Structure formats: structure tokens, C-alpha cells
Amino acid sequence: MANKIEKQKGGLLALSIVSIVLGVLSLVGGILLIVFGAKSVSGEVAKGVVMLVFGILLVLLGLFLVPLGLYMLFIGASVKATKGSLKEDNIAINGTVNMKKCKKCGHEVSENDLFCPKCGASLLDKKVCPKCGATNMSENIKCSSCGADLN
Ligand SMILES: [Zn+2]
Ligand SMILES: [Zn+2]
Incomplete structure (x- = not known):
């Protein structure tokens, strides 16, 4: 790949x-x-x-x-x-091949996998706000719930 x-x-x-x-x-x-x-x-x-x-x-x-x-x-x-x-x-690759990779070990995983089959890391693209605990999309920079910095 x-x-x-x-x-x-x-x-x-x-x-x-x-x-x-x-x-x-x-x-x-x-x-x-x-x-x-x-x-x-x-x-x-x-x-x-x-x-x-x-x-x-x-x-x-x-x-x-x-x-x-x-x-x-x-x-x-x-x-x-x-x-x-x-x-x-x-x-x-113009989206023709849509393979995802485990962020932890780099193993190729399918789009629907929730956990890496090789190392078991969670593949959910979510960020948990350190201030209020709300779950945010990984691309969010600010918490959608309280506005705190997520990075
Ligand atoms: Zn992995
Ligand atoms: Zn928050």
C-alpha cells in the first residue's frame, strides 16, 4: 500500500x-x-x-x-x-482505494473496524475533551460542548 x-x-x-x-x-x-x-x-x-x-x-x-x-x-x-x-x-490516490491504517502500529485495517486486529488499538476517530469529557470528532480543534482547546 x-x-x-x-x-x-x-x-x-x-x-x-x-x-x-x-x-x-x-x-x-x-x-x-x-x-x-x-x-x-x-x-x-x-x-x-x-x-x-x-x-x-x-x-x-x-x-x-x-x-x-x-x-x-x-x-x-x-x-x-x-x-x-x-x-x-x-x-x-483520488479515493479509489480507501484503506485506513492503525495509528499505533500502521497495520492496514478496514473502514469498518473499531479496533486494530493486530495490536488492538481503538480506531475510533474521536477526541475526548480534557475539560468537560465530551466526545468530539478528531478533526475538531475546540470542544463542541464547552469550547476548550483539544490540542
Ligand atoms: Zn494496530
Ligand atoms: Zn469540553
Whole structure:
């Protein structure tokens, strides 16, 4: 499982770099075509117009590819930064595989398991408020009952 996430992440990063490189090349090539096209419009109109059209198309392609690559790079990097976090791992694999891991021993457990079959740790994503004892969702920062800090 970890290997699969690593592979997906590597693929994502490689894809994002390819997108950025292609995007930048398209932008540069497009701008050059527009500049040269604009120059030759006065002399050879047909050639200049073709160069301008291709230049604009290339710039548009670049404007699409660069943000796409940056976006993928961002997702890939955020997975790396929070390696081992279930939420980020699930984003990386687009939720296609929804495996949960025991927070204590790392054993893969099914979504419906209440206790880890390997080490017996509780898998409930709950936080108990230290002030009032109310049960909160694990993502809560403040107690929903009394407002106390949960971290
Ligand atoms: Zn466990
Ligand atoms: Zn509380």
C-alpha cells in the first residue's frame, strides 16, 4: 500500500514537471511565434498570420499546462509533507482505494473496524475533551460542548 502511494506520488510529480516544462516551452515558443509573426505580417501576410495563430494557440496551451503542472506539483508536495497522513494519502490516490491504517502500529485495517486486529488499538476517530469529557470528532480543534482547546 505504501509502495502504491509512493508510486502514485512519483508519477504525479513526474507528470507535473513534464506539464510545467511543456507549458513553459509552449509559452516561449508561442511568444516567439507571435513576435516573428507580427514582424512578417507587413511582408508576407499569410505566413505572418499563420505564425500569429500558432503562437496564440501555443501561449494558450502554455497558460493551461503551467498552472496544471503547478497544481499537480502542489498536491504531490503536500502528500510528501504529510507523509503517513491518511487524508492526504487518500487525496493522492483520488479515493479509489480507501484503506485506513492503525495509528499505533500502521497495520492496514478496514473502514469498518473499531479496533486494530493486530495490536488492538481503538480506531475510533474521536477526541475526548480534557475539560468537560465530551466526545468530539478528531478533526475538531475546540470542544463542541464547552469550547476548550483539544490540542
Ligand atoms: Zn494496530
Ligand atoms: Zn469540553
